[in-house]
Amino acid sequence: MMVAGCGGQGGTQGASNQIIRFNVGAEPQTLDPAKATGIPDATIINAMFEGLTRYGADNKPGPGIAESWTISPDGKTYTFKLRDAKWSNGDPLTARDFVDGWLRALNPNTQSEYAYQLWYIKGAEEYNKGTGSAKDVAVRAVDDHTLQVVLKAPAPQFLGLTSFETLMPIDSKVVKEHPDWAASPANYIGDGPYKMVSWDHNQVIKCVKNPNYWDAANVKLAKLDFYLVDNNTTGYNMFKTGQIDFQYNVPVQEIPGLKNNPDFKIMPQAATYFYRFNVTKKPFNDPRVRRALALAIDRQAIVRDVARGGQLPAYALIPPGFKDADGKDFRQNGGNYFQEDVAGAKKLLAGAGYPDGRGFPDVSIMYNTNDQHKAIAEAIQAMWKKNLNINVQLHNEEWQTYLNDMQKLNYDIARAGWVPDYLDPMTFADMFVTNGGNNETGWSNKGYDTLITKAKTTDAGNPKARMADMHNAEKLLMDRMPIMPIYFYTQPVLIKPNLKGVIIPPFNVEAEFKWAYVQ
Structure with a gap:
């Protein structure tokens, strides 16, 4: 949605002093496009990089560095025509920069968790897994302004993926000469609308308009500051006192009083809030325990009394907002896969060897530092105590440590959220394949893997069969319950009404x- 408003205060006006100060909510784990996984990281990267395509206000991928493209009749070969573009340091940007960026992300030594987003390309998965070579990856620079990509099978989501950070190009010369380039404002060379000038860690990243951006004439902001404040209340107070102009993560206790405030909006978001279970550890290696915990919380109470932002209780993984093969909503067609059932939860827990919670080991919920995550964890902690008679501890960590521990399976239960990378259910479904870069539960199921592989290959060109594969995969996932859906997001935001053109x-x-x- 394009945010528009009228009147109000905020930002800094004037042709040479156009500035927006946005609280992204956390110190990024990394600003390396090949390695980034978090939403704060992606938001900052998106301002300073551009892929072959770029999403606009219509939520469709439009021309970015590629001014046009053609797709072969069989849906497998994409040929992108690149415009004359430059890096922020003035270096020419060529098709080879995309080849280098994609191969770097696929290189096993890079350890990119999102490398699987390139596996649609012929030879990419083999190279990433160490069973093939870079020369067999079917992406090549035909000339400086032509990039050709051959996929293993038709993939309707691939065009949208070309705007995603993992598929961004790199200035190879800079990356080779400066190993710390992604952490250095002086060497952080991008090809997007803005460029970094300073990074005060845990405080603010300051950017300015990139004069070498191909579409600089249509970039109106002179400055863009990303504040890195992870305390919702602190950010809220900074907004009220005019220190920032825009922030997510509105303190839940403030939402009722903001309902008629022109600075407050609740935006749609096709995303899911859920908990991961570490299935490599007892007692979470038992699906009966996982399912018991999932059945023993009151989601309606959580969204009504804790989250308070119009969220919907989630009884499946994939949220509303994605079209099914028949044009209807994927979630509407799929329906719910479970409901709360305290009696059933007690029975499952007893069957797993913990009658009335007796003998249940000491475990904890890990969440990244955030007032709302804490409040939700406290509510679930109380529900599990009341309904199952088990004691669960709470453990918060700052963003980078939290991501690292989740990636290393150094947790029992972990708060998680998933915002789609592109507008297709596969962005949720392929997350939980065996050893998937963003699986982070330790869960593995051959039947699930087969369904996702079919949807990406055998049935990829058949929308009805492809969507059926994903429905069946989701049903299997919810039966085994390596994750516990809690609610489908909305996005409450505070934004000054005179900020225009923000999508x-x-x-x-x-x-x-x-x-x-x-x-």
């Missing part, structure tokens, strides 16, 4: 600032 998409990034300006 708040329901997927991938928190905000798109290319077309933003201060009225």
